[in-house]
Amino acid sequence: MPAPPTRPKLRARYDARRAGVVEAAARAFAANGYHATSIEQLIAATGLTRGGLYHYVDSKQDLLFAVLDELMEPLLEQARAIVAEQATPERHLRALTRAWLVHVADHLDHMVVFTRERATLERDPRWAQVRRARDAFERLLAGVLEAGRADGSFAIEDPQLVLLALLGMVNHTPQWLKPRGRLSPEQVADGFCDVLLDGIRARRGR
Amino acid sequence: MPAPPTRPKLRARYDARRAGVVEAAARAFAANGYHATSIEQLIAATGLTRGGLYHYVDSKQDLLFAVLDELMEPLLEQARAIVAEQATPERHLRALTRAWLVHVADHLDHMVVFTRERATLERDPRWAQVRRARDAFERLLAGVLEAGRADGSFAIEDPQLVLLALLGMVNHTPQWLKPRGRLSPEQVADGFCDVLLDGIRARRGR
Amino acid sequence: MPAPPTRPKLRARYDARRAGVVEAAARAFAANGYHATSIEQLIAATGLTRGGLYHYVDSKQDLLFAVLDELMEPLLEQARAIVAEQATPERHLRALTRAWLVHVADHLDHMVVFTRERATLERDPRWAQVRRARDAFERLLAGVLEAGRADGSFAIEDPQLVLLALLGMVNHTPQWLKPRGRLSPEQVADGFCDVLLDGIRARRGR
Amino acid sequence: MPAPPTRPKLRARYDARRAGVVEAAARAFAANGYHATSIEQLIAATGLTRGGLYHYVDSKQDLLFAVLDELMEPLLEQARAIVAEQATPERHLRALTRAWLVHVADHLDHMVVFTRERATLERDPRWAQVRRARDAFERLLAGVLEAGRADGSFAIEDPQLVLLALLGMVNHTPQWLKPRGRLSPEQVADGFCDVLLDGIRARRGR
């Protein structure tokens, strides 16, 4: 991969093409898995030539990380903005879950790649950065749960387990959520929060 | 792969060795991913030679399905036995979740392989059988939720969403559950059921 | 095998190299048999590398069919041109046999491969096309014999048997014909026709 | 291959089984080619086990030569008996061709193997013996033609070419002759001799 062009006009075209490549890679990796996706398929999907692809990309692994960077960083930013606002823990929890699920729904391919290729990635130093972002996001969630416990609005026995339950619900989502399915991402988020907050046991007065 | 021996003595040894191969494959596939695991690594892990491995196995993919068969079929059998017993929906739910989580904890590698290699497998006809078992298990869970709704013990707005929430919690488990971790599989199961049934909202009288 | 280049200059070089590969394959397959010829031998014969060979060829079998396509199609074309001309059946027969034998002599390797690898090929769908060409050629020969019988110049009891006799003579030719042997292909063709037409029995007035 | 048993009773069973193996090998080699036939297929065809097969056979190549020995030696013996009898060259020629074609018809598989696997065999010292038998047979045929020329009954311009024509006709036969086809081997032999002797040109007085 030669250095990207510096003149703005060329740079714009370059960036657009690289984005297209990453997009195509996300789709292909999600559909067939990273290892089972060949460079050949990628050039077919992008319309580039063999050599052309390597103008925008250092290596196949580079593409994998490019996909993941599009996933975690923006979500983390949003999440930080949400918890920075003044609100009750429940409101924070609901807002975070909504933003999170919308983001997931907008990046189904990226999510699939993220959860599947952990083994592929773990040995690469760049993985640490991706993981840092994910951990930071999870800590924000944990903080909200803790805040609720502290102010008495949540009755949580094992905070870690509750966090893992929520992570499970949402991270499992890409396995079944369809872009134009019965439920919108927001509805799913609300439904999950309802379950998490109130459970499904029938009670008098509900 | 030649036909397995028929004489009982030889057959026993044969079966034991094949089981060892499948076991090693599960570990390797879970650790590195199916595609990134080479036959070379497998023979190193089993102590067999290149050709020797193919006495017990038809192909690498055969091994993948052997791993999955060990996962789904026994769980499904247990689950059927549980729901066959007379009990309240809550008891059924708790028992199912316990059995399920214990099984998952005993087959962490298998689970990791199962959730990760879907793309690898979906084109193979044997996948249909694995999927059928999984679907049957999920239908048992759905049936229990429905029974609770019918007898008024569960207040569920969207049964499918609740089922997906539970599936998410448990299927996500192999990502973090450690064999001798802080919580036993039974504790995790109980914790998940507590959350699912009662939620985390603080209420008077709890 | 990537798609062949489209720019004429590159295409020409590509075609020439592919032809060289097919040529070398014909030689090697004829000398050692298809199965006993390894890709290794082929790359040694072509000067290409392992991977380089696969730029010009899809598979070893592809090479086998490439050899056969060079054999049958051009012969069939020539044969059609010959029978299209106005002439007596004897002249047609002699012209066909000459063209045929010259073609065989120019493609000794291809012929050897063709007659030997039938079993290898018969399961491949491309074999049907090769066979169609061969059948068409044989039908042209049969037509000439029939025309001779119709116009009274040939006295044939069993046309099929005569055709098979001629086919045998010529198809057996690659087993013994040497490129610069005592007899030219034309002489062989004429000799065969003499035998076929007049036999070897001594008669008064010959 | 251990030494064959010497006690007559055991020897008989041994010989019968070995003959069965050779028979199965002939069929398999003819159908699929020598290289494409695996030992696995052979044990399936014979009902023996892997190791059992090697009680009757030294190696796969051994089998190939066993097939060919069944082919050439008996034919040569018959041919010698025929030319040893007092008769005209034409009678000799007709008798030889009949015996030959009957033998070919009874050993279609062997013939196919013989003509196809030349390349496989040529490097083996045992090939010399097979070839010697074949050459001897061809010399007998050549002798008959020569005798006819000498006594004035055959008018032959190029004896070698005529011999090659006849060899071609008959050796090509296994490509199309079916066990219970329209023509018996004897009819085919007679037809070939008719063509070879008298040709197909219409003449007054025929």
Place this chain on the structure above:
DNA sequence: TATGAATGAGCCTTCATTCAT
């Protein structure tokens, strides 16, 4: 800048044969 030919290590699998039991 863009091309596509070329690389060569590495992949999964097959196979004839041997030998301890």
Place this chain on the structure above:
DNA sequence: CATGAATGAAGGCTCATTCAT
């Protein structure tokens, strides 16, 4: 006698990547 587990070299093929043009 017979078995079938084991061998390990060799097979055909794929693939991410490089580089002369």
